[in-house]
Amino acid sequence: MTNKGQILRLLNYKNLLKHLQTLGFKKVFSDNISDTLEISSSLVRKDFGNFGITGNRKGGYEIDSILGKIDDILGKDEIQKVVVIGVGRIGEALMKYQGFMKEGIQIVAGFDIDPSRINAEGNPPVLHNDKIADFIEENDIKICIMTVPQMVAKHTVDLLTATGIGGILNFTPIKFQSSAELTINNINIVHELENLIYVVNKQKDNKE
Amino acid sequence: MTNKGQILRLLNYKNLLKHLQTLGFKKVFSDNISDTLEISSSLVRKDFGNFGITGNRKGGYEIDSILGKIDDILGKDEIQKVVVIGVGRIGEALMKYQGFMKEGIQIVAGFDIDPSRINAEGNPPVLHNDKIADFIEENDIKICIMTVPQMVAKHTVDLLTATGIGGILNFTPIKFQSSAELTINNINIVHELENLIYVVNKQKDNKE
DNA sequence: AAATTTATGTGATAAACTTAACAATATTGA
């Protein structure tokens, strides 16, 4: 019933509704949402329906109520603890990124093999890779961000698989497949850029 | 004819084929590709067909030939120059990321308003935001990566729109819509993580 | 209070994307 894009759309609804809330709005109609997100209003209503979000005919939806419901759906009652594997430039940037906190996500540790990066007193601490398995078990970590060099990506996934972690957000260029026990979502920044370059060049060609 | 996912798939084919090439393979069959990427072999053949990549019945496809064709499709004959707008932690990490070069992408400059980040002698240089428009025009830049704080994202897009740039890879949490002149692709890392958390938690619920 | 308006909720329809199926054909081996 719930398809892949639906959760990402729900997150977009959430962002928009929070914005409308700060502007003082209390209610919203499906086509207010659909207009700004450039989708159809029926898709908004269908998404809401699928997630049990109901409105009033003629009256629209109450923003507070939708936002509460979305947080329920996303399980925002408890803080989600996440670790970063590989504290290179990108890993470090993500560790220190301030945007996670307000969505209830906390980066609780980073891990690396390079002694010069290790700092057990840091906030969050950076520990040696040796400690990954114990840390994940002791702290009941379900999700990690993987920002290791391409060369060690496969090895790292094997290591993580053995820990019983549930999800990896993989920033390495190696594409991994999910299994029933371990969901791996791949973000390939180079591909995103190549894709954009293709689209832009093609548009330009069409104009000429 | 060519749909959104097709180019991203093509990039995955490319990665896989380059890997097979380094292992010494000369030829490949559609189901070799489809097995590792977990799609159907007919989709591989359809993609190839759409892009004018042909094989031999019974003989499969020649890896060298496919890779050459893919580079043609992607316009890899010339280096793509890209600039980074906003040299915070993530912007800086992307500026120094080594993975772009081998795909023919070169980060030629970064831009920021913070004087402490500016370094015109750097490699690549970091210049003041004042110089964005001139730089883009003089260097014929078509693509940029936007890694500015959320607060100034809208303003930055307006500024970039005025320069006539063709594409923005947007890492801010604000979602922007493309227009005919300007393609904006959004990467929302927080959403990617929230989505993963949702999937993992749901899987766990289903098991219990 | 009846008529009118306006938005939801949802079943039917359409569009987009993927897979299945198989004819066409190149290669191999007897």
Added chain:
DNA sequence: TCAATATTGTTAAGTTTATCACATAAATTT
């Protein structure tokens, strides 16, 4: 050389996802 086999190329079928369209219900107006 000819049958057997294996793989492409492509059309048809299937699946998934999004939109359309309208009946239903709440609110407003007359």
